[in-house]
Amino acid sequence: MIYRALAIGGIAQEILEERETFYVHSIFKKGFNIVNHRQELIFIGTDDNGTFPFGIQIDAQTRDQLLGKVHQQQTIKVSANTIYIDAECQLVWKVKQLASFEAHMSDQVTQLRSCVAKYDFSEYEQGDFNSSYLRRFIYALAHGSSEEVERYYRFIIGRGQGLTPTGDDILTGMLFIHFINPYIRNHNLIILKQLLRETLTTLVSETFLKCAQKGLFSSKISVLQTEPTPDNIDRLIQVGSSSGKDTLYGVFVALTLRSGTYG
Numbered sequence: 001m002i003y004r005a006l007a008i009g010g011i012a013q014e015i016l017e018e019r020e021t022f023y024v025h026s027i028f029k030k031g032f033n034i035v036n037h038r039q040e041l042i043f044i045g046t047d048d049n050g051t052f053p054f055g056i057q058i059d060a061q062t063r064d065q066l067l068g069k070v071h072q073q074q075t076i077k078v079s080a081n082t083i084y085i086d087a088e089c090q091l092v093w094k095v096k097q098l099a100s101f102e103a104h105m106s107d108q109v110t111q112l113r114s115c116v117a118k119y120d121f122s123e124y125e126q127g128d129f130n131s132s133y134l135r136r137f138i139y140a141l142a143h144g145s146s147e148e149v150e151r152y153y154r155f156i157i158g159r160g161q162g163l164t165p166t167g168d169d170i171l172t173g174m175l176f177i178h179f180i181n182p183y184i185r186n187h188n189l190i191i192l193k194q195l196l197r198e199t200l201t202t203l204v205s206e207t208f209l210k211c212a213q214k215g216l217f218s219s220k221i222s223v224l225q226t227e228p229t230p231d232n233i234d235r236l237i238q239v240g241s242s243s244g245k246d247t248l249y250g251v252f253v254a255l256t257l258r259s260g261t262y263g
Contacts, residue, residue, distance in 0.1 A: 002082075003062045004045075004092045009101070011053040011211070012042045016083075016093055022076040025203065026163070030157070033204065034083075036078050040209045044083075044091070044193055049239045050220035053101045054210050056093055066091065101216045103179035103225055113255040114227035119233070121249050128159060129249070131168055135257040138174070141184045142258070149188045150195065158201035166246045168205040172212045172221070173250020179215040180225045183258055189213055221247060 008016075015036065022034040022042070031045015046063050048213060058066070069085045077084040081094035091093040106112075109123065124130060128244045139151045144152075160166030180185045192213050220236045 001065070001149075002090045003058070003065065003206075005062075006057045006059060007051070007096050007097045007098045008057070008093055009051065009055045009098045011017070011216070012056055013093075013097060015042060015054070016078055017041045017136055018078065022078065022195040024070050024072055024074040024076065027067065027070060027072065027241065032067065032070055033059070036097050041203055042115055048239060050218040051098050051101075052218050053098075053216045054207055055098070056091075057098065058091070066090070068168075096150050101175055101211070101219065101222050103215045103217055103222055104184075106180040106225040108225060108228050109177075111182045111254070112224055112251070113159070114262065115228050115233055116255060118230075118246065119237075119248065119252070121252055122143055122172055123232045124249055129156075129166065131253065131257060134253045138183070138254065138258045141174075141178075141188050143177065143185075146187065146191060150165035153192055154200070158205070159245075162241070162243070164205040164208060164240065164243050165201060168209055168244065169243050169250065170199055171242075171249035172217070174250070174254040175209075175212040175215075175249040175250075176221055176224075176247075177251055177254035181255075183254070200250050220244070224251070 008042050020034050020036045025033040025035040025041060028045070031043055031046045033040050033041050033043050037217055041054060043052055043065065044058060045055070046059050046060055051057055066085060066089070069089045083091040083093050085091060095142070099243065137156070140148050156167040156171055158165055160168070166222055196213065200243050212248070220239060224236070233248065236248055
């Protein structure tokens, strides 16, 4: 059976153009991840959690059919326009490219701050990522030394449970605000890029962070730069068990702690 993807992210397309062999890395209800020997990850699935620069979007029926065919560590071959799940199942990936995920300077920052400030983030005050700690981190990103910033990065990256640990999701939200309302010294972004060459977190989370340090975010995050509405924020919060809320917390602290409007 030959299936056809609905759309593909730019990063996923670039990776597939190399026509390398992949293997199935992880499987979920909404899709699955494949990885090549360079540890470049591609998500194949529906858009329940949004769309991604490294993703291939498929419909629910195709997802269910493919999930019935894949298993952990399964070898996946790729041709110029097709992903071969097995001898009888193929997915055409040469399809339209998903809209840009790039964050850019936005004139909606005030509205976004106002909307996000209505949510309760008090649950974070008793943990590693309380407002006092994150206020110091944000100050370091803007003014701190390389050594100080690296210490903060090493503390936050990979801290927490799950495929995308809490610290990584918070950092993603903080990076999103930087790209729509800059505050991080360029050198400190370079330090993050260098650290992500190490194995500091899960491969899935590392993939998200590598995109974020380039200014690329999932559709459920990037939409907030143009449409910072309560409905869109609620959709982000629904991502994962806590991933969406953790990301929104990162957005919140980057919008409020740096301006001294919180606490």
